[in-house]
Every structure is written in C-alpha cells, then in structure tokens.
Amino acid sequence: MSEKNRDGKRTARERLAVEREKQKAADKRRRTLIVGASVVCVLGLAAVIGVVAANSGKDKDKSSGPVVAPSGAQGKDSLAIAVGKDAAKPTLTIWEDFRCPACQSFETAYRPTLHELTDSGKLRIEYHLVRLIDGNLAGTGSLRAGNAAACAQDAAKFRDYHDVLYENQPKETVDTYGNNAKLIELAGKVGGLDTAAFRKCVNDGRHDGWVDKSNGAFKSGGFSGTPTVLLDGKNIYQDQTMTPAKLKQLVLAANKG
Known part of the structure; x- marks a missing residue:
C-alpha cells in the first residue's frame, strides 16, 4: 500500500472519529434537555396541584x-x-x-x-x-x-x-x-x-x-x-x-x- 493511500485512510478514520464525538456530544445535550424539561413539568405540575389544594381548602x-x-x-x-x-x-x-x-x-x-x-x-x-x-x-x-x-x-x-x-x-x-x-x-x-x-x-x-x-x-x-x-x-x-x-x-x- 502506498503512503498516499495510508494517509487517506488515516484521515478518513480521524474524520469518522471526530463525527462520532460530535454525535455523542449532541446526544448528551439532547438527553440533558429532555431531563430538564421533565423536571420543569414535574415542578409545574406541583405548582398547579399546590394552587388546587389551596383553593380546595377554602371552603373547609x-x-x-x-x-x-x-x-x-x-x-x-x-x-x-x-x-x-x-x-x-x-x-x-x-x-x-x-x-x-x-x-x-x-x-x-x-x-x-x-x-x-x-x-x-x-x-x-x-x-x-x-x-x-x-x-x-x-x-x-x-x-x-x-x-x-x-x-x-x-x-x-x-x-x-x-x-x-x-x-x-x-x-x-x-x-x-x-x-x-x-x-x-x-x-x-x-x-x-x-x-x-x-x-x-x-x-x-x-x-x-x-x-x-x-x-x-x-x-x-x-x-x-x-x-x-x-x-x-x-x-x-x-x-x-x-x-x-x-x-x-x-x-x-x-x-x-
């Protein structure tokens, strides 16, 4: 195999590795956003429940x-x-x-x-x-x-x-x-x-x-x-x-x- 072919394959592998790292980073950011959104939903639901609870107690x-x-x-x-x-x-x-x-x-x-x-x-x-x-x-x-x-x-x-x-x-x-x-x-x-x-x-x-x-x-x-x-x-x-x-x-x- 010529030096030129080896360099080409090495460059391709490096590009692939870089792309994989980018994908991992993107996946991690996406998971973080999903978890964060879920927490906000839970907190929002808790707030709603708190309001309903406060209102339901008024007549009591x-x-x-x-x-x-x-x-x-x-x-x-x-x-x-x-x-x-x-x-x-x-x-x-x-x-x-x-x-x-x-x-x-x-x-x-x-x-x-x-x-x-x-x-x-x-x-x-x-x-x-x-x-x-x-x-x-x-x-x-x-x-x-x-x-x-x-x-x-x-x-x-x-x-x-x-x-x-x-x-x-x-x-x-x-x-x-x-x-x-x-x-x-x-x-x-x-x-x-x-x-x-x-x-x-x-x-x-x-x-x-x-x-x-x-x-x-x-x-x-x-x-x-x-x-x-x-x-x-x-x-x-x-x-x-x-x-x-x-x-x-x-x-x-x-x-x-």
Whole structure:
C-alpha cells in the first residue's frame, strides 16, 4: 500500500472519529434537555396541584357548628388535649392530623418514648388536632377523626384511641375516616370506649366546631405543616438530628434543671 493511500485512510478514520464525538456530544445535550424539561413539568405540575389544594381548602374553613371543647381541654381557648402530669417541667406541643402520613411516622417512631416520659411524670404533651388533609385532598376524615378523638377524651380514653387511629390510618388519599361507623368500629379496640355516649358524640359531631377552631389556630400560628412538634416552644421536628433518644435526653435534662 502506498503512503498516499495510508494517509487517506488515516484521515478518513480521524474524520469518522471526530463525527462520532460530535454525535455523542449532541446526544448528551439532547438527553440533558429532555431531563430538564421533565423536571420543569414535574415542578409545574406541583405548582398547579399546590394552587388546587389551596383553593380546595377554602371552603373547609367554614364553621362546623358551635365550639364545644372536650372534657378537660386546656390552653388558650381550650384547644389542647393534655396527656401527662400538669406538674411536668417540659411541655411537648404537637399539632397533628389523623390523615397525615408524616404524623403517623412520627407517632410510630416516638410513641414508646412519649409513653415512657409521660407515664413517669417527666413530660406533658399538648395535642392540637387539625384538618389540613381535608382541605388539600377533600373529604372529612381529618375532621371526623378529630371529633371522635375529642369524644374519646370525654370518656378519658384519648391517648389509647389516639394511638389506635394512627395504627389503623388509611392512605391519605382514601377518606376512610370520613365514615363515623369506621371510627366507632375502631373504638372497639379500646376497652370501655364503645358506649352509647361515645357513639352519640361521634354521630352528632359534637366537637366538629372545636376541631375547626383548632385548625384555624394552626393556620394563624404560621406553622408550615403537620406534624409540628414544639418542645417548650422550640420546633424540634425540624431538627434533622432529632431521635427518640435525643428527645429523651432533652426531657431528662429539663427535669434536672
């Protein structure tokens, strides 16, 4: 083969290599643009969903009747259900929604520690019930479950029924708790709760107005979502290093102080 032919073939190979690199670069840019466009679409969809959620919640702020606080409710406007001894030094304030999956996750992880600390007199918990999911996804499950929990408070069975509601929580997109019959059925899991008085309280929606007022207090408080967990006023749920063990240490330290 002559030198001229070898040079020609080498040049052709080089040109081909250059073209291949250009094609790879073009393909990479195209994939990047496609991914970027997909992200923008997802973000755009999220924005639309956010607007729809905000609008769908407007009608949910209407009063559900007279404000009747459950037995023993405490705090401003009697909007808190307290668990634990009043003399306990630190107070844990929890704003929660029985349809909220993040609330269920918090309760599942922290429940043994919270029970231990309240039972030993070292912690007092104030529960505030809200209905954000009703506003965001429609339905009445948050309201109905909140009312039923307040009815359980009337019967001095709040904590046990509260735990049962989270143990049996449906998917947030399914409004199972909007059915009073289901809430009464779950009361059967708490000894002595399923009584004629409890059933009437649930079916009458005796504490609906109270749950709505608590929901309004949550919104006016400027909180961003549920659960909101405050230890003596400090938001500990936002602390990424928080664990049940760390919370226990903080509570025990507060008792020593």
